[in-house]
Amino acid sequence: MEELGSTNRRTFIKSLSAAAALFAVGANPFAAQAKKSITKLTILHTNDVHSRIDPFPADGSRNAGLGGVARRATLIKQIRAEEEHVLLLDAGDIFQGTPYFNLYGGELEIKLMSKLGYDAATIGNHDFDCGIAGFEKQLKHASFPFLIANYDFKDTILNGKTQPYKVFHKGDLKIGVFGLGIELEGLVEARNYGQTQYLNPITVANQVAHQLKHDMQCDLVICLSHLGYAYKDNKVSDKVLADQTAGIDLIIGAHTHTFMTAPEIRKNSLGEEVRIFQVGFAGINLGRIDYFFELGKKKKQAIGSAMRIDQELLDDFEIA
Amino acid sequence: MAMNKKYFKTILFVLAAFSLVACSKQLILKETKITQQSISEKLFADTAIISFYAPYKKSLDSQMNVVVGSSAIALSKNSPDNNLSIFFADAVAAACKNKNAIFDFAFPTTNGGIRNSMPQGDWTLRNMYELMPFENECVLLTISGKKINELVRFVLSKGGQPLAGITIQSKPSTETLVKIAGLPVDTNRNYVVLTSDYLANGGDGITAFANPINKSNLNYKIRDALIDYVLSQKAIGKTIKPTIDGRIRIDQ
Numbered sequence: 061m062e063e064l065g066s067t068n069r070r071t072f073i074k075s076l077s078a079a080a081a082l083f084a085v086g087a088n089p090f091a092a093q094a095k096k097s098i099t100k101l102t103i104l105h106t107n108d109v110h111s112r113i114d115p116f117p118a119d120g121s122r123n124a125g126l127g128g129v130a131r132r133a134t135l136i137k138q139i140r141a142e143e144e145h146v147l148l149l150d151a152g153d154i155f156q157g158t159p160y161f162n163l164y165g166g167e168l169e170i171k172l173m174s175k176l177g178y179d180a181a182t183i184g185n186h187d188f189d190c191g192i193a194g195f196e197k198q199l200k201h202a203s204f205p206f207l208i209a210n211y212d213f214k215d216t217i218l219n220g221k222t223q224p225y226k227v228f229h230k231g232d233l234k235i236g237v238f239g240l241g242i243e244l245e246g247l248v249e250a251r252n253y254g255q256t257q258y259l260n261p262i263t264v265a266n267q268v269a270h271q272l273k274h275d276m277q278c279d280l281v282i283c284l285s286h287l288g289y290a291y292k293d294n295k296v297s298d299k300v301l302a303d304q305t306a307g308i309d310l311i312i313g314a315h316t317h318t319f320m321t322a323p324e325i326r327k328n329s330l331g332e333e334v335r336i337f338q339v340g341f342a343g344i345n346l347g348r349i350d351y352f353f354e355l356g357k358k359k360k361q362a363i364g365s366a367m368r369i370d371q372e373l374l375d376d377f378e379i380a
Numbered sequence: 381m382a383m384n385k386k387y388f389k390t391i392l393f394v395l396a397a398f399s400l401v402a403c404s405k406q407l408i409l410k411e412t413k414i415t416q417q418s419i420s421e422k423l424f425a426d427t428a429i430i431s432f433y434a435p436y437k438k439s440l441d442s443q444m445n446v447v448v449g450s451s452a453i454a455l456s457k458n459s460p461d462n463n464l465s466i467f468f469a470d471a472v473a474a475a476c477k478n479k480n481a482i483f484d485f486a487f488p489t490t491n492g493g494i495r496n497s498m499p500q501g502d503w504t505l506r507n508m509y510e511l512m513p514f515e516n517e518c519v520l521l522t523i524s525g526k527k528i529n530e531l532v533r534f535v536l537s538k539g540g541q542p543l544a545g546i547t548i549q550s551k552p553s554t555e556t557l558v559k560i561a562g563l564p565v566d567t568n569r570n571y572v573v574l575t576s577d578y579l580a581n582g583g584d585g586i587t588a589f590a591n592p593i594n595k596s597n598l599n600y601k602i603r604d605a606l607i608d609y610v611l612s613q614k615a616i617g618k619t620i621k622p623t624i625d626g627r628i629r630i631d632q
Contacts, residue, residue, distance in 0.1 A: 131426070345416050
């Protein structure tokens with residue numbers, strides 16, 4: 061009995077470690093040390109969902125059958141079940157585009173985002189479409205903060221109801237997230253944004269990113285940007301933002317409804333890498349970025365990089 | 381449980397750590413993996429979410445599934461002749477004329493203001509809302525003939541815009557030919573343009589509408605004008621079919 065018992069135990073332990081190894085191999089390339097030193101962070105993001113709650117109807121149009129908040133919920137739930145550290149973010153233009161917004165004023169969009177467990181969002185130009193008062197009215201339904209660093213709302217009813225950034229703690233990681241909005245004049249009717257002051261996004265981004273990265277020692281700094289991916293003229297865009305700032309690791313973009321198949325990697329004002337990613341519009345896609353952090357000594361230089369040039373499937377600058 | 385690989389567009393990036401200063405023990409970014417998943421019918425709809433918004437949907441459907449007309453063809457601003465932009469301009473112009481508005485030409489939206497394509501076959505109220513979700517109203521602006529050139533430059537800089545009652549022929553070597561109601565532009569007279577309050581207020585960067593000689597709001601929503609036009613066609617047994625007439629021609 062004794063003999064048999066120990067054999068069984070050994071067999072059991074053997075198969076257990078084999079299973080653990082198998083699991084670890086499947087999990088990530090740094091599996092051998094996964095337990096000890098690798099922290100994985102998963103960023104999920106949407107932009108320009110534009111009140112698209114139901115999927116596009118199957119009417120033969122370009123996006124027929126795509127999108128849908130209930131399907132997005134399933135996917136997010138699955139990912140949360142698989143991953144320990146997840147942040148779910150939105151880069152603005154939550155409102156406007158289907159009669160859900162005309163009939164319910166954005167209440168349903170915000171309630172659903174809260175149910176899906178969004179961690180933060182920024183404000184897009186169309187989020188002003190029922191005026192500042194219309195936006196403010198829906199804030200009570202939000203279980204997540206609106207992050208916007210370059211709109212000064214002090215003379216409006218939104219004063220104190222948004223915040224420039226938020227620092228998230230995931231395991232040992234500190235992630236700083238801040239938001240930037242597009243210039244409102246000429247884009248949004250003056251009566252809808254009222255006394256909102258638009259501040260230079262480059263200046264503000266440099267200040268906030270420095271604060272997050274250096275003063276607050278964030279391991280990762282993410283900008284939720286509604287500036288737009290790129291323009292033909294010299295209007296400030298995510299490309300300009302990437303080039304003229306320091307401290308941002310990732311720009312989650314919006315406004316231009318750009319379908320990027322891969323993020324664009326650019327060099328910031330200090331020559332460090334910044335990624336720009338945007339996933340179209342209407343909740344057709346969910347963007348996902350997995351970061352793998354390892355405990356170790358910081359190095360002064362990047363070891364190298366393999367990058368891929370992004371490709372824009374659609375560059376519909378005018379639709380936003 | 382696992383994502384179907386076919387639908388999991390995975391792009392793996394193996395990247396080195398970002399350049400960082402200092403040398404204390406801390407978390408270093410070793411790798412970034414970027415993926416994007418299409419939200420399609422391959423994903424089950426979350427039943428809790430579906431039932432949460434079912435009351436909103438039910439009420440919306442009962443109001444929005446009403447058929448207001450039908451189209452012989454699918455309309456899109458991505459079609460070669462931008463048939464949707466032609467439909468939009470002509471429909472708003474016709475509906476406002478029907479309300480006894482008097483104007484020389486119409487510029488009721490920019491292309492950016494056209495928010496969805498329209499299917500072949502029946503059009504519902506929902507289609508109309510998704511085409512024109514904004515609450516903007518029709519406005520008549522009286523502007524000097526001298527402003528027409530500025531307006532035309534704006535239209536050309538955008539590669540064309542939804543217009544009715546005005547034609548623009550642009551060629552690189554010769555002067556741009558502009559006609560309003562079939563006649564060359566007279567810079568000594570004023571013109572009345574039908575537009576939206578959004579554009580009248582300088583939306584999308586239009587400068588030609590600033591400081592108009594006269595401005596009157598028709599208190600008539602652009603969307604209602606579109607709906608009225610579609611209903612009027614249905615009433616006489618017609619399907620929607622835009623008139624492709626080459627009203628804007630830009631030769632590079």
